[in-house]
Amino acid sequence: xxxxxxxxxxxxxxxxxxxxxxxxxxxxxxxxxxxxxxxxxxxxxxxxxxxxxxxxxxxxxxxxxxxxxxxxxxxxxxxxxxxxxxxxxxxxxxxxxxxxxxxxxxxxxxxxxxxxxxxxxxxxxxxxxxxxxxxxxxxxxxxxxxxxxxxxxxxxxxxxxxxxxxxxxxxxxxxxxxxxxxxxxxxxxxxxxxxxxxxxxxxxxxxxxxxxxxxxxxxxxxxxxxxxxxxxxxxxxxxxxxxxxxx
Amino acid sequence: xxxxxxxxxxxxxxxxxxxxxxxxxxxxxxxxxxxxxxxxxxxxxxxxxxxxxxxxxxxxxxxxxxxxxxxxxxxxxxxxxxxxxxxxxxxxxxxxxxxxxxxxxxxxxxxxxxxxxxxxxxxxxxxxxxxxxxxxxxxxxxxxxxxxxxxxxxxxxxxxxxxxxxxxxxxxxxxxxxxxxxxxxxxxxxxxxxxxxxxxxxxxxxxxxxxxxxxxxxxxxxxxxxxxxxxxxxxxxxxxxxxxxxxxxxxxxxxxxxxxxxxxxxxxxxxxxxxxxxxxxxxxxxxxxxxxxxxxxxxxxxxxxxxxxxxxxxxxxxxxxxxxxxxxxxxxxxxxxxxxxxxxxxxxxxxxxxxxxxxxxxxxxxxxxxxxxxxxxxxxxxxxxxxxxxxxxxxxxxxxxxxxxxxxxxxxxxxxxxxxxxxxxxxxxxxxxxxxxxxxxxxxxxxxxxxxxxxxxxxxxxxxxxxxxxxxxxxxxxxxxxxxxxxxxxxxxxxxxxxxxxxxxxxxxxxxxxxxxxxxxxxxxxxxxxxxxxxxxxxxxxxxxxx
Numbered sequence: 001x002x003x004x005x006x007x008x009x010x011x012x013x014x015x016x017x018x019x020x021x022x023x024x025x026x027x028x029x030x031x032x033x034x035x036x037x038x039x040x041x042x043x044x045x046x047x048x049x050x051x052x053x054x055x056x057x058x059x060x061x062x063x064x065x066x067x068x069x070x071x072x073x074x075x076x077x078x079x080x081x082x083x084x085x086x087x088x089x090x091x092x093x094x095x096x097x098x099x100x101x102x103x104x105x106x107x108x109x110x111x112x113x114x115x116x117x118x119x120x121x122x123x124x125x126x127x128x129x130x131x132x133x134x135x136x137x138x139x140x141x142x143x144x145x146x147x148x149x150x151x152x153x154x155x156x157x158x159x160x161x162x163x164x165x166x167x168x169x170x171x172x173x174x175x176x177x178x179x180x181x182x183x184x185x186x187x188x189x190x191x192x193x194x195x196x197x198x199x200x201x202x203x204x205x206x207x208x209x210x211x212x213x214x215x216x217x218x219x220x221x222x223x224x225x226x227x228x229x230x231x232x233x234x235x236x237x238x239x240x241x242x243x244x245x246x247x
Numbered sequence: 248x249x250x251x252x253x254x255x256x257x258x259x260x261x262x263x264x265x266x267x268x269x270x271x272x273x274x275x276x277x278x279x280x281x282x283x284x285x286x287x288x289x290x291x292x293x294x295x296x297x298x299x300x301x302x303x304x305x306x307x308x309x310x311x312x313x314x315x316x317x318x319x320x321x322x323x324x325x326x327x328x329x330x331x332x333x334x335x336x337x338x339x340x341x342x343x344x345x346x347x348x349x350x351x352x353x354x355x356x357x358x359x360x361x362x363x364x365x366x367x368x369x370x371x372x373x374x375x376x377x378x379x380x381x382x383x384x385x386x387x388x389x390x391x392x393x394x395x396x397x398x399x400x401x402x403x404x405x406x407x408x409x410x411x412x413x414x415x416x417x418x419x420x421x422x423x424x425x426x427x428x429x430x431x432x433x434x435x436x437x438x439x440x441x442x443x444x445x446x447x448x449x450x451x452x453x454x455x456x457x458x459x460x461x462x463x464x465x466x467x468x469x470x471x472x473x474x475x476x477x478x479x480x481x482x483x484x485x486x487x488x489x490x491x492x493x494x495x496x497x498x499x500x501x502x503x504x505x506x507x508x509x510x511x512x513x514x515x516x517x518x519x520x521x522x523x524x525x526x527x528x529x530x531x532x533x534x535x536x537x538x539x540x541x542x543x544x545x546x547x548x549x550x551x552x553x554x555x556x557x558x559x560x561x562x563x564x565x566x567x568x569x570x571x572x573x574x575x576x577x578x579x580x581x582x583x584x585x586x587x588x589x590x591x592x593x594x595x596x597x598x599x600x601x602x603x604x605x606x607x608x609x610x611x612x613x614x615x616x617x618x619x620x621x622x623x624x625x626x627x628x629x630x631x632x633x634x635x636x637x638x639x640x641x642x643x644x645x646x647x648x649x650x651x652x653x654x655x656x657x658x659x660x661x662x663x664x665x666x667x668x669x670x671x672x673x674x675x676x677x678x679x680x681x682x683x684x685x686x687x688x689x690x691x692x693x694x695x696x697x698x699x700x701x702x703x704x705x706x707x708x709x710x711x712x713x714x715x716x717x718x719x720x721x722x723x724x725x726x727x728x729x730x731x732x733x734x735x736x737x738x739x740x741x742x743x744x745x746x747x748x749x750x751x752x753x754x755x756x757x758x759x760x761x762x763x764x765x766x767x768x769x770x771x772x773x774x775x776x777x778x779x780x781x782x783x784x785x786x787x788x789x790x791x792x793x794x
Contacts, residue, residue: 081498082740082743082744082747082791083498088498196435197438198437198438198439199435199436199437199438200435200436200437200438200441201435202435202436202462202471205471205473208473209473210472210473211470211471211472211473212470212471212472213468213469213470213471214441214468214469214470214471215467215468215498216441216442216446216467216468217498219442220438220442222438222441223498245438245442246438247438247439247442
């Protein structure tokens with residue numbers, strides 16, 4: 001056998017080895033994934049009470065966030081009217097606009113949920129499961145859509161079930177609310193105020209389905225209350241904010 | 248109450264001079280397309296009047312006599328059409344239906360009737376063109392009516408007058424009712440008129456092409472809702488409406504906005520040390536700090552040393568120091584000497600001095616205090632700002648042979664003395680005054696009588712400023728040298744409100760909280776702790792109004 005033939009044989013062997021390794025790797029990888037997927041499917045039913053519990057907490061805390069948002073205009077007001085039990089956000093104050101962008105409200109919503117979800121979860125002590133916080137923290141993503149607010153929570157947990165550890169991490173809640181329309185109206189009111197800070201523009205209220213209450217607070221401050229009788233899960237909801245007019 | 252009382256009316260029209268067909272268009276727009284059959288019962292009238300649009304005239308028939316209203320000129324030819332300029336706007340006229348129990352409009356084979364329940368209760372107002380060269384506004388205002396049907400709306404049950412305004416292509420029309428000023432061109436209400444108007448029990452409808460904006464007034468608010476035009480006999484206004492289940496919620500509060508609390512500061516009592524960092528933290532830099540010095544012989548030097556450090560450290564911590572100099576027996580020479588020496592040893596850093604505290608409580612006559620101030624001002628560095636003593640609010644009394652002067656009379660006397668008002672740069676003031684109403688009361692001890700009184704009325708400094716302006720023609724600023732209440736949760740909101748008010752009041756140059764360190768004298772009023780930590784009360788205040 002000549003040197004050339006040996007070389008070809010070696011190269012062929014190497015190529016075959018690489019191909020074989022690739023096939024084995026691929027087979028192994030796919031098998032593992034299927035197994036993992038299969039396990040998740042099997043055990044997701046078993047740990048469903050935990051998932052349901054977390055989802056219901058997410059729902060409860062999201063409703064609290066909505067309540068806060070409705071009462072205050074923003075969840076964490078920066079410029080506000082400090083009333084007895086709440087801080088009503090100014091959207092226009094001393095010739096400056098403080099109208100919150102939708103993404104700001106979404107971020108505040110997420111922050112509120114993140115701050116309060118653990119209290120509601122109460123270490124899952126209300127469930128019959130042992131649930132371990134993996135320690136990777138909680139990630140909340142909130143999205144204000146036309147007729148609802150979608151809240152997604154990523155919270156890596158290990159659920160102990162029959163000597164096994166079942167990892168779960170995705171939870172979600174949907175709040176049916178017409179908040180988006182009320183927000184749009186508040187933006188219109190804000191823009192009109194910014195344009196003419198000495199006029200209360202009824203034009204911006206002309207084609208809405210909402211009731212709007214204008215409450216005198218002092219000699220130049222109005223609190224707007226936009227109401228929808230079916231605004232939050234079929235129940236009444238108010239979106240409140242304040243405007244200080246330039247007289 | 249009689250159920251079937253009556254009712255309403257309404258209308259008005261106006262159109263462009265150049266396009267008289269628009270008059271009909273506007274009537275059509277309001278009535279015809281909605282298939283109205285508003286035949287209303289009449290209370291005590293057995294005849295009808297018919298009206299129609301003919302050319303450019305609104306024809307009203309009564310007892311076979313024809314009244315006509317020229318919509319172009321608005322020249323009425325009958326006394327039934329009266330000027331209401333004295334009551335409403337000069338550019339408005341109205342038809343008073345006192346002699347017209349019913350009018351009807353004929354339009355597209357339909358008869359639209361408008362009737363009144365009580366004589367004089369119903370008026371049809373017409374907007375009048377603002378200028379000869381401008382278009383007629385299409386404004387429709389209907390006032391009054393008593394519902395023909397049973398309604399649950401208390402306002403209408405009680406027959407409260409209601410104003411209906413219909414706007415369309417209406418430039419420069421002012422409609423004033425209950426003090427509200429509408430601009431139909433922009434569909435706006437003047438904010439100024441809104442805040443000053445009497446909204447109680449007022450109701451307005453603003454109609455556009457396909458909906459009605461209802462405005463229902465309460466004592467401090469207006470509720471606006473939309474009804475879509477849907478003429479219906481069973482509703483008292485010809486369109487569907489709602490009754491309001493309105494629960495009153497009063498909103499009161501104070502403004503919080505991102506501004507440093509640089510107007511604020513602390514009063515430190517001598518002998519307990521100063522917390523410059525604590526003060527600086529509270530005011531977010533550039534705040535104020537007040538120290539108290541004594542000029543009498545046995546305390547002079549010690550106090551001078553104390554104040555030297557006080558002034559220097561204040562500057563190092565970005566605080567503006569105020570040195571209050573107390574004297575014994577109004578020894579003006581000693582006080583002037585103290586100030587000059589302090590100014591020298593602090594290398595000109597001394598900028599603000601306050602001369603005495605509560606002289607009216609010390610039995611010092613206002614004339615004597617004025618002389619004291621005038622003397623000192625003439626003998627100190629002229630760029631040192633002099634703050635007059637803050638006065639203790641209270642009525643004149645004689646206790647143990649010492650006169651306690653009425654603070655109002657005292658300040659009034661001082662304001663009369665021209666040399667005095669020319670010698671001070673700022674008025675000193677207190678945040679306290681007697682709360683005679685006793686409502687929402689924070690209590691304190693009356694230094695005159697020793698009785699417990701309400702002290703949270705803060706109008707005294709404002710009254711003093713007004714008085715000084717009136718007497719001198721000059722606007723003074725005030726430095727509040729004692730603000731704050733006992734540090735209890737119940738006082739938190741009130742204190743925040745107070746400090747916020749000072750932050751916003753452009754007449755207040757600075758407001759100093761009493762006190763930072765009264766640990767022995769008044770421990771429940773000490774904002775700083777002896778261990779230099781912040782009280783929870785202070786933290787909350789900082790978070791709420793200094794963030």
